[in-house]
Amino acid sequence: MRNALKLVAVAVAAVVVAGTATAQSTADDIAKYREMIADGNPAELYEMQGEELWRTLRGPKKATLEKCDLGMGPGVVKGASARMPRYFKDTGMVQDLESRLLTCMETLQGIDPKLVIDGKFNSGERKTMDALVAYVVTHSKGDAIKVDMSNPKMKELYALGERAFYYRAGPMDFSCATCHGEDDKRIRLQDLPNLTTHKGAAAGWGSWPAYRVSNSQFWTMQHRLNDCFRQQRTAEPIYASEVTIALSVYMAAKANGGEVMTPGLKR
Amino acid sequence: MKMKLIVPLALAAVFAVPVHAASSDELDMKAREMMKDSFKETGIAKKHRMLQLDFQEACSQAKLPPTAVMKQIEAEQMKTIKWPSDGKYYGDWKEGEKIAISGRGLTWRDKADAENGGGCYNCHQLSHNEISYGTIGPSLLEYGKLRGNSDEMVKYTWGKLWNAKAYNACSNMPRNGDAEILTEQQIKHLMAYLFDPESPVNKR
Numbered sequence: 199m200r201n202a203l204k205l206v207a208v209a210v211a212a213v214v215v216a217g218t219a220t221a222q223s224t225a226d227d228i229a230k231y232r233e234m235i236a237d238g239n240p241a242e243l244y245e246m247q248g249e250e251l252w253r254t255l256r257g258p259k260k261a262t263l264e265k266c267d268l269g270m271g272p273g274v275v276k277g278a279s280a281r282m283p284r285y286f287k288d289t290g291m292v293q294d295l296e297s298r299l300l301t302c303m304e305t306l307q308g309i310d311p312k313l314v315i316d317g318k319f320n321s322g323e324r325k326t327m328d329a330l331v332a333y334v335v336t337h338s339k340g341d342a343i344k345v346d347m348s349n350p351k352m353k354e355l356y357a358l359g360e361r362a363f364y365y366r367a368g369p370m371d372f373s374c375a376t377c378h379g380e381d382d383k384r385i386r387l388q389d390l391p392n393l394t395t396h397k398g399a400a401a402g403w404g405s406w407p408a409y410r411v412s413n414s415q416f417w418t419m420q421h422r423l424n425d426c427f428r429q430q431r432t433a434e435p436i437y438a439s440e441v442t443i444a445l446s447v448y449m450a451a452k453a454n455g456g457e458v459m460t461p462g463l464k465r
Numbered sequence: 466m467k468m469k470l471i472v473p474l475a476l477a478a479v480f481a482v483p484v485h486a487a488s489s490d491e492l493d494m495k496a497r498e499m500m501k502d503s504f505k506e507t508g509i510a511k512k513h514r515m516l517q518l519d520f521q522e523a524c525s526q527a528k529l530p531p532t533a534v535m536k537q538i539e540a541e542q543m544k545t546i547k548w549p550s551d552g553k554y555y556g557d558w559k560e561g562e563k564i565a566i567s568g569r570g571l572t573w574r575d576k577a578d579a580e581n582g583g584g585c586y587n588c589h590q591l592s593h594n595e596i597s598y599g600t601i602g603p604s605l606l607e608y609g610k611l612r613g614n615s616d617e618m619v620k621y622t623w624g625k626l627w628n629a630k631a632y633n634a635c636s637n638m639p640r641n642g643d644a645e646i647l648t649e650q651q652i653k654h655l656m657a658y659l660f661d662p663e664s665p666v667n668k669r
Contacts, residue, residue, distance in 0.1 A: 350486060353486075354486075354487060354492070354495075357487075357492045357496075358492065358495060358496050358499055361492065361493065361496035361525075362496065362499065362500065364525045364526050364527060365496070365500055365517070365525050366517065366521040366522075366524055366525045367500070367514060367515055367516070367517050367521055368514040368515075369514065369571050369639070369644045369645075369646060370571065370639040370644070370646065371518075371521055371524075371630075371639055371640065371644075372637075372639075373525060375527070376601070376637050377601065379527075380601075382600070383599070383600050383601050384599045384600045384601075385587045385588070385599045385601065386586060386587060386597045386598065386599050387597050388599075390601075394527070427504075428572045428573060428574070429572065431510065431514070431571045431572060432504065432510065432514050432515060433504040433505060433506055433507065433510045433511060433512050433514045433515050433573070434504060434505050434506075434507035434510060434573050435503055435504055436503055436504065436505050439502070439503035439504070440499045440502065440503050441499050441500065441503035441504070442503070444499065
């Protein structure tokens with residue numbers, strides 16, 4: 199199963215890379231690729247791993263995550279990520295999926311969040327996080343994005359997220375809006391969703407986390423945001439820091455009512 | 466009896482105080498703090514990159530600043546433009562093409578002494594041959610052929626490459642010369658790429 203999936207991924211990655219005659223044909227190739235693997239997005243491997251990890255005794259407390267409360271009650275995964283970020287009474291904070299998982303790992307398993315926050319992508323506990331995220335988001339696929347904006351902290355983070363979105367800084371004077379503030383724009387052949395509109399936000403927020411064909415990696419939303427800032431030439435956003443939550447609230451609120459398509463499949 | 470009633474009421478009053486909604490100014494201040502505290506230094510990407518220059522701050526909203534502010538920014542930025550030290554505007558278009566294609570440089574994974582690219586193709590169409598181009602900026606196909614090479618056009622183009630904000634305060638385009646993204650020599654190569662009749666930007 200694993201090998202078969204990997205082969206398909208490699209073969210079609212080649213098709214996608216070779217077929218860059220025009221923007222349209224690239225989009226077509228990716229659409230074709232999505233069709234081919236409709237029953238087997240390589241993210242499935244991460245999901246299977248994540249499901250296993252969810253039930254594995256880990257950390258100093260040798261506990262599982264089966265009592266982790268993602269906002270729907272202890273252990274409920276179905277529909278949870280469609281409603282995140284959300285305000286959590288127990289921590290008194292608005293949390294996205296990843297920062298909430300950090301809370302569960304710390305309180306239930308005794309795993310130090312610093313292992314993830316100060317870690318490196320694609321290794322160690324961040325790799326564990328990838329799998330857990332893939333597992334959780336798969337269980338909201340097809341649901342409507344349904345973020346509850348009634349809490350004042352959610353409203354404040356939305357306002358801060360909007361400010362972060364337009365914040366120009368660094369040697370290239372870029373902000374998120376430079377690339378994601380207008381309809382029908384591209385970088386090279388890559389289509390850019392306009393995240394200031396419901397349609398664009400639903401397309402962007404609704405399809406991440408995703409499996410990336412070009413580098414055969416599963417990327418969480420924290421990873422996606424991190425790489426946006428890298429290309430903006432800012433300093434590096436701290437994992438699960440306020441700006442990452444604020445931007446997530448901003449995008450999710452704009453996307454409200456759209457469809458959850460996670461795990462997505464990307465170039 | 467009375468006390469029993471009063472205490473719960475007093476408590477209820479405390480809890481009923483609505484959460485203070487932050488004003489727009491307070492949110493601006495919180496956002497500034499957030500943009501400082503949420504980032505760390507990695508490699509060459511130092512934390513001071515999160516501090517805004519005046520014009521960056523003025524251009525950090527969905528709406529453009531008032532015309533008078535834009536004009537003032539443009540006048541300030543115009544002063545930063547350095548004209549070619551030897552009076553020569555053109556380098557080699559073949560080198561220019563490499564610079565236009567490369568989008569490398571200045572991220573936290575890049576080295577301090579690495580040569581930066583111009584990243585032109587990320588946003589602009591340029592050559593007849595390169596089909597992988599972005600659309601954030603206007604098409605520059607047949608740039609020299611369509612516009613000619615009058616002194617005015619050549620100077621405008623140099624200035625725009627050096628500091629785009631001198632002509633449009635909130636332009637999406639980086640200040641290639643002013644922010645030391647590209648060297649004077651690299652900008653000369655790009656000038657040749659845009660104007661040389663033999664460059665694939667102009668020659669089919």
